[in-house]
Amino acid sequence: MNPVMTSGRAEQTAAARDLLNACEREPIHVPGSVQPHGVLLCMDENLRIVQASESADVWLSHSADALVGRECADLLGESDMERLRTARGRADIEESPLYIGVLTANARHFDGVLHRNDQLLQLELEPTRRGQDMGFGGIYPLVRSFVSNLQSASSVDALCELAAQETKTITGFGRILVYRFDEDGHGQVLAERRDESYESYLGMLFPASDVPPQARELYLRNRVRLIADANASPSPLHPRDNPLSGAPTDLSFSGLRSVSPVHIQYMKNMGTLASMSVSIVVRGHLWGLISCHNAEPRQVPFDARIACEHLGQILSLQIEANEERAQTHQRLELRRILVGLLSAIADRDDFVAGLMSSPTDLLAFAGAGGAAILFGGRCELFGDTPDEAEVLKLVDWLSAHSSNTVFSSACIGRDLPADVVSMGDTAGVMAVSISQVHRNYIIWFRPEVRRTVTWAGRPDKTATTAEPTMLSPRHSFEAWSETHTGCSRPWSAGELDAALELRSAILTIVLRRAEEMAALAHELERSNRELEAFSYSVSHDLRAPLRHIVGYADLLRELEGEGLSDRGRTFLANVEESATFAGTLVDDLLTFSQMGRAALRPTQVNIRELAESVIKDLDAETAGRNVRWEFGELPVVRGDPAFLQMVMRNLLSNAVKYSRGREPAVIRIDGEDTATTHVIHVRDNGVGFNMKYVGKLFGVFQRLHRMEDFEGTGIGLANVRRIIERHDGHVWAEGETGHGAVFSFDLPKP
């Protein structure tokens, strides 16, 4: 049944369901009778007749009762018996009735068909005008022209047109319909050939309830089914039950099997007294039927039925090939888009950016109107999508209710709870979960497609005139239209597969990237170790010569200073000073490298107390200067006290240094709280800096001032940044030349 219906359909659905259920219960394969245009003889393995249809009276001039217990040889000549015995030995009569030729009995010719079922050899005899030696030569030209025309038919519809035409020619029925069953089991008429007096059903939909499941099952077993005369009285079997089993004889494979009274009524309601169906079976499933109607009773000779069966098989193969070609084409196209998407992903650092770079492909890939990517807390929307809040609601629902990797619905109004559905025009959703653990999804959206369906008869008019106890089919076959809303174009199996493929490709890429990151981390660790070895060696080997220079210069001054000229003493002092400075540089550099490696020992640190102790230490530097210290509200943070002391010392001594000459120098330490961090600002009214160089401030050995103006090795702020970043915080600075500077850092709240 179709999912969303206009009002009024609900009742119809219930009624149709009742009928369908009743039909489903009808045991149509054991009617206990056959159609009267032929004779059924059931024999044991010794070819002794154990059951016969009443029609034997008409066609064989023996009453059924008289035949029971007789040898078949009493009816047929020796050559016919020979064929019968040969056929009896063949294995394939278990699976399908075997044509054994034109048999002669009671001076009449019959087409004889034999199969074994329900422990019985069932011989069906149908009178024929063909003589003993005539084959099926007459039907060959018909089928041949059909086959050659088929090759030029490019679509399934065109194939069906041809089949309808050909079947009409072969059978001479008044109307031929070719229909396919949709996913809900409704039969959609794709092709029609009819005489003018017949109503047209082209394009209409026959409800699934018209063909109950057990009838579909029989259509798979008997590929051709003829009901020659709906008005003919069925010819009962004698005895009624299978004498070998004591149960009603299973007539599943019998071509003569009589028709369910419900179906007879259905035919009469439809105005057809003869009907014939040819099954279209694709990949083992009942794909559709060629359905033939005739207003008057009509016998179709056995050979013509064989021709139709053959035609049905060719049509089935062609449809299968056609569908596979279409599928292959679609898959190739999907693959082309997939490859494009993947190369876009591979070109970028993260797959979201990759998908975002080719939104057209992302949408075309799933034939969608819109898409959403949810990854790592981001939500990116493309094309026509519901708004972000709705998408997030959908994701909530998906992660709670769908454990499948792919979820799809062409009808969210039907498949999702009402509070998730308010998605505007969106009616179809296909969602692929990228990670089982995190809520990462790619979701495609399709708009609603309004669709008008024309039913071959208003299905809710079933069983209205019959007595309530009697199962009765619908009476009306008048066209009746309804509009379907709330659904999108359905998601095909190919599209679902492709979405899965995209997912696994993304996973592969993400995994590969993780491996690359791990390799990179490994490499970093290695170079870190190298750097450690390097600083170790710098610490030992570079310091020694500097120490020697300073030591010997000092000794020289001490021992020979008196003998040197003033210039000589100045030079010697410069040598000492330079070497000493170089030594300080080396020491600072080592401190910096140790900072990156030493373990943090975090505890509660009161910033106010820390600042005050640092200010005390700076006494020597502030001596003789007018420095005013100011404090805002300052927090207690979590961090390594020794390292944070170093940060404070660097920032405050910088502030003291660069406010040299201000009267007074004002240095203010402020605190500020955000939701997740403590922020500390150190503000001075010193020389400031040009914001153009702000990026250089925190680099190693970066200096913005001349050495004569402000001494220093240029490593202090690099240390500050390193320490704060190791505490998962950030540093930044603002300043203006001549108007002071603000240095700030934040630390995450615990």
Added chain:
Amino acid sequence: MSTSLKPILLVEDNPKDLELTLIALEKSQLANEVVITRDGVDALDYLFCRGDYESRHNGNPAVILLDLKLPRLDGIEVLQVIRTTPALRSVPVVMLTSSREETDLLRSYELGVNAYVVKPVAFGEFVEAIADLGIFWAVLNEPPPGSTRVARRSAQK
């Protein structure tokens, strides 16, 4: 030269550092003899009275000034032997080093070093540090003015 004082054992491979250290010791006016060895193996030979030092009279130095980076056996290894030899275990050891490496420092303290001196770049500071050490670990003697209280042993074997 006074023989009543135990000597100071200086283990240093770099000749310039050696000279500067000796001058620093001289400036701190210690009366102790200073025995010089130039690598870890040599230092242990002295301590165990073997090899070149077979004939020396027994007795441990007042203090060992041990450079960290030495050829053959380094300072840490020498310290390790000293601390695991009962006869030497109680000799004070002062580690002299250029290094500010935390790992060296931790390792030295783990092995029971008595003091650890990072040789400062400024010579004055170095003289002060050596003087402090000497006063603490060696026996201070009033030297006669102008006399050298340092006996140098040859660096060559």
